[in-house]
Amino acid sequence: MTPTYDKVHNRFKFNGLHFSYDELKEVAYSLIKEGQPYERITGDFLMDWLDHRDYMYVTTSGSTGKPKEVKLMKQAMVNSSIATGNFFKLEPGDKALHCLPSHFIAGKMMFVRALVLGLEIDFVEPLAHPIFDYDKCYDFCAVIPLQLKYIIGHIHNMKNIIVGGSKVTKPLIEKIKKCEPRFYETYGMTETVTHVAIRQLQSKSAEKEVYFKALENVSFKTDDRNCLVIHAPKLVDEDLITNDIVELKSNTSFQLLGRFDNVINSGGVKLFPEQIEDKLQPFISQRFILAGEEDADLGEKLILIIENPIDPLNEILEMLKGLKSLDKFEVPKKIYTIAKFGETVNGKIQRKKTIKTVLEN
Missing domain, CATH: 3.40.50.12780 (ANL, N-terminal domain)
Structure with missing residues (x-):
């Protein structure tokens, strides 16, 4: 019963x-x-x-x-x-x-x-x-x-x-x-x-x-x-x-594979931020997310947002370009920083809110 x-x-x-x-x-x-x-x-x-x-x-x-x-x-x-x-x-x-x-x-x-x-x-x-x-x-x-x-x-x-x-x-x-x-x-x-x-x-x-x-x-x-x-x-x-x-x-x-509303179409190639983030986890010690930003040539370009990075951004970008695990479209075109990610009360990253804050500033 x-x-x-x-x-x-x-x-x-x-x-x-x-x-x-x-x-x-x-x-x-x-x-x-x-x-x-x-x-x-x-x-x-x-x-x-x-x-x-x-x-x-x-x-x-x-x-x-x-x-x-x-x-x-x-x-x-x-x-x-x-x-x-x-x-x-x-x-x-x-x-x-x-x-x-x-x-x-x-x-x-x-x-x-x-x-x-x-x-x-x-x-x-x-x-x-x-x-x-x-x-x-x-x-x-x-x-x-x-x-x-x-x-x-x-x-x-x-x-x-x-x-x-x-x-x-x-x-x-x-x-x-x-x-x-x-x-x-x-x-x-x-x-x-x-x-x-x-x-x-x-x-x-x-x-x-x-x-x-x-x-x-x-x-x-x-x-x-x-x-x-x-x-x-x-x-x-x-x-x-x-x-x-x-x-x-x-x-x-x-x-x-990833969220439909997070998918980035860059030059006709569909990119799943969550999958690329998995590849980057061993190489970036701070919290980070990937997102898309409007681009005149590609439609959307892949960007990286890091919370309070320790290393200089140009060094991080060069490191990413050298990673064999990334396809060429998976290498971020630009890096942004933010002091604090938007979070829910139980600590989950609010992806959309964070991306909006970064791009509007």
């Missing part, structure tokens, strides 16, 4: 203690009244989850546009939790570390998974460098890349770690290769109740996967732009059309 949103699993534990449905309401109220700011946000979420409604509103991160409120059915959140549990073979009583903020869907879903699957969840302050019991064994943990960067020396007792929210950089991927846990890059969004596809990263325990694989009851196709269309009837009522250009391997797996 499929679990429902109005039940609390009898094996659920929150920071070592089991709470019934009614007891959890008291916990939520206490967090709101007496907790730290991050605990008050969690209390608000739990009160929303435990009320009489069969839906709740969740705010998007705003990384690809203005933050907006999305109405999610609570049963869809339960269904997502079950799919994740089945993928990772999570069992009642398994232990999970929760170090994400409860503002957004990823943090909310960590609690929902625990409530539905009967996990014992340890909730710690969602800092860039989370502090937790480094000697405790955890079956499941979700982090953003920035957090993983800081805790990567303390994850030897973790089994499965999902990494999402922003791109996993090449330097971090190299560190992951030397670690024992299994690491997974996720693909999803608020509208799909977090991830609908997962790609395993290379570590000591696992080989790298090129393609994202769908969770159960999810399938894919593409539209006439080669953008991904998600069919997930247990999560959303209608197929969800994205702006992510992909290469389909099958109707349940794909390779992510």
Whole structure:
């Protein structure tokens, strides 16, 4: 029988203690009244989850546009939790570390998974460098890349770690290769109740996967732009059309190429900034993005925007011209600098806002 949103699993534990449905309401109220700011946000979420409604509103991160409120059915959140549990073979009583903020869907879903699957969840302050019991064994943990960067020396007792929210950089991927846990890059969004596809990263325990694989009851196709269309009837009522250009391997797996609205047409050649950024990761230590700027001859020319570069720009440009990994059209024609990238509240780069700021100045 499929679990429902109005039940609390009898094996659920929150920071070592089991709470019934009614007891959890008291916990939520206490967090709101007496907790730290991050605990008050969690209390608000739990009160929303435990009320009489069969839906709740969740705010998007705003990384690809203005933050907006999305109405999610609570049963869809339960269904997502079950799919994740089945993928990772999570069992009642398994232990999970929760170090994400409860503002957004990823943090909310960590609690929902625990409530539905009967996990014992340890909730710690969602800092860039989370502090937790480094000697405790955890079956499941979700982090953003920035957090993983800081805790990567303390994850030897973790089994499965999902990494999402922003791109996993090449330097971090190299560190992951030397670690024992299994690491997974996720693909999803608020509208799909977090991830609908997962790609395993290379570590000591696992080989790298090129393609994202769908969770159960999810399938894919593409539209006439080669953008991904998600069919997930247990999560959303209608197929969800994205702006992510992909290469389909099958109707349940794909390779992510880049955002349709980021594609640069330079002299008739289509350039995917995200793919070129991957090639440049080992050579530029500061944060950077690639973009297109209007050009009389090419239509658009490729530009590089770096946040507070250390090296002189002419030296960076000469270095890029000498890289054998870049095709000639992939070498930026100009470099701009910016003191601080536009960011969402959870640290994602706001690409469009940053590019607009640079080009207007």
